[in-house]
Amino acid sequence: MSDKKAxxxxxNGTIFEGKxxxxxxxxxxxxxxxxxxxxxxxxxxxxxxxxQIVVQTFPxxxxxxxxPSDFESGKINLNGYIVREWCHYPSNFRSExxxxxxxxxxxxPGLYGIDTRKLTKIVREYGVMNGRIVYSTDxxxxxxxxxxxxxxxxxxxxxxxxxxxxxxxAEEDFRVVLWNFGAKANIRRSLLNSNCTVIDVPxxxxxxxxxxxxxxxxxxxxxxxxxxxxxxxxxELKKLFTYNIPVFGICLGHQLMALAHGAKTAKLKYGHRGxxxxxIDKKMDRIYITSQNHGYYVLSDTLPDTAWxxxxxxxxxxxxxxxxxxxxxxxxxxxxxxxxxxxxxxxLFGAFVDLMKEGKKNxxx
Numbered sequence: 001m002s003d004k005k006a007x008x009x010x011x012n013g014t015i016f017e018g019k020x021x022x023x024x025x026x027x028x029x030x031x032x033x034x035x036x037x038x039x040x041x042x043x044x045x046x047x048x049x050x051x052q053i054v055v056q057t058f059p060x061x062x063x064x065x066x067x068p069s070d071f072e073s074g075k076i077n078l079n080g081y082i083v084r085e086w087c088h089y090p091s092n093f094r095s096e097x098x099x100x101x102x103x104x105x106x107x108x109p110g111l112y113g114i115d116t117r118k119l120t121k122i123v124r125e126y127g128v129m130n131g132r133i134v135y136s137t138d139x140x141x142x143x144x145x146x147x148x149x150x151x152x153x154x155x156x157x158x159x160x161x162x163x164x165x166x167x168x169x170a171e172e173d174f175r176v177v178l179w180n181f182g183a184k185a186n187i188r189r190s191l192l193n194s195n196c197t198v199i200d201v202p203x204x205x206x207x208x209x210x211x212x213x214x215x216x217x218x219x220x221x222x223x224x225x226x227x228x229x230x231x232x233x234x235x236e237l238k239k240l241f242t243y244n245i246p247v248f249g250i251c252l253g254h255q256l257m258a259l260a261h262g263a264k265t266a267k268l269k270y271g272h273r274g275x276x277x278x279x280i281d282k283k284m285d286r287i288y289i290t291s292q293n294h295g296y297y298v299l300s301d302t303l304p305d306t307a308w309x310x311x312x313x314x315x316x317x318x319x320x321x322x323x324x325x326x327x328x329x330x331x332x333x334x335x336x337x338x339x340x341x342x343x344x345x346x347x348l349f350g351a352f353v354d355l356m357k358e359g360k361k362n363x364x365x
Contacts, residue, residue, distance in 0.1 A: 055119055174353065190346065275341035
């Protein structure tokens with residue numbers, strides 16, 4: 001266990017003193033918190049956390065070790081990791097190591113032993129801000145000024161795959177193009193479990209190339225960063241809709257679909273991150289508990305007349321899901337594949353299958 005002091009400097013001048021674990025290096029990132037009680041491995045490997053320093057509000061992290069089969073991508077994508085306490089001796093028959101070693105292997109700095117409850121309250125009250133993990137307080141004024149200049153840019157380009165891959169379903173009923181903006185692995189698994197062969201394509205793929213695969217449907221994945229930054233993808237998405245292919249968007253995919261229809265997005269004060277976000281389904285008149293990880297949202301009052309807001313966040317009334325009346329398309333802000341988190345909304349993959357069946361039926365007329 002390391003006793004070396006480490007510090008978190010916040011953009012507003014607040015300083016937390018803790019101890020170092022993981023890889024020792026100074027790092028800057030956008031400070032965000034997640035309220036999930038489990039799923040720290042999924043958090044560490046979720047591409048949507050690119051460029052951020054993640055705070056776990058649950059006080060003990062690492063108790064079931066490191067399990068590669070639970071990873072959401074092949075590497076850690078965040079810039080830094082902050083916990084109240086980490087477990088030095090994990091206990092799980094699937095574990096292949098401890099979290100400290102895992103962070104060291106991936107060259108990700110960690111900070112523990114600080115009051116994460118106090119830090120979370122600051123972020124909730126002040127809003128998302130930049131922070132920096134350092135090992136000396138000698139140049140605090142200079143470090144604080146530099147913090148204000150940090151911005152996450154080109155996030156999707158940093159996490160999207162470099163080439164197309166194909167995962168064939170054991171029983172193929174449908175072919176789906178997964179437009180990968182930083183997709184979680186469980187989206188791919190959920191499609192495969194729905195008997196969909198998955199053609200996983202990079203973010204820079206053109207609409208014409210996607211259509212050339214003759215897919216039954218297109219999945220727009222989650223991903224990091226400001227959705228409005230992805231101007232080229234939005235233009236290709238507009239073209240994709242002219243092919244009348246059924247489309248399902250998740251998280252960033254949801255935002256990009258709305259932007260392609262003329263809507264606007266904005267940044268939340270401190271984001272929705274965790275496994276207990278309630279949303280109301282206006283079609284079914286019931287509330288579901290969902291897993292979420294996003295810092296931006298679609299502005300409901302900018303949606304076109306052809307779009308209907310089906311899902312709304314119970315807590316802050318922000319848009320959580322859209323159905324498009326003139327297209328075989330829908331999207332959700334939350335994660336129906338929920339890894340980790342509640343599986344209440346896994347049924348939406350079934351809804352996507354039904355949409356693809358409808359698309360096939362229309363094509364045969």
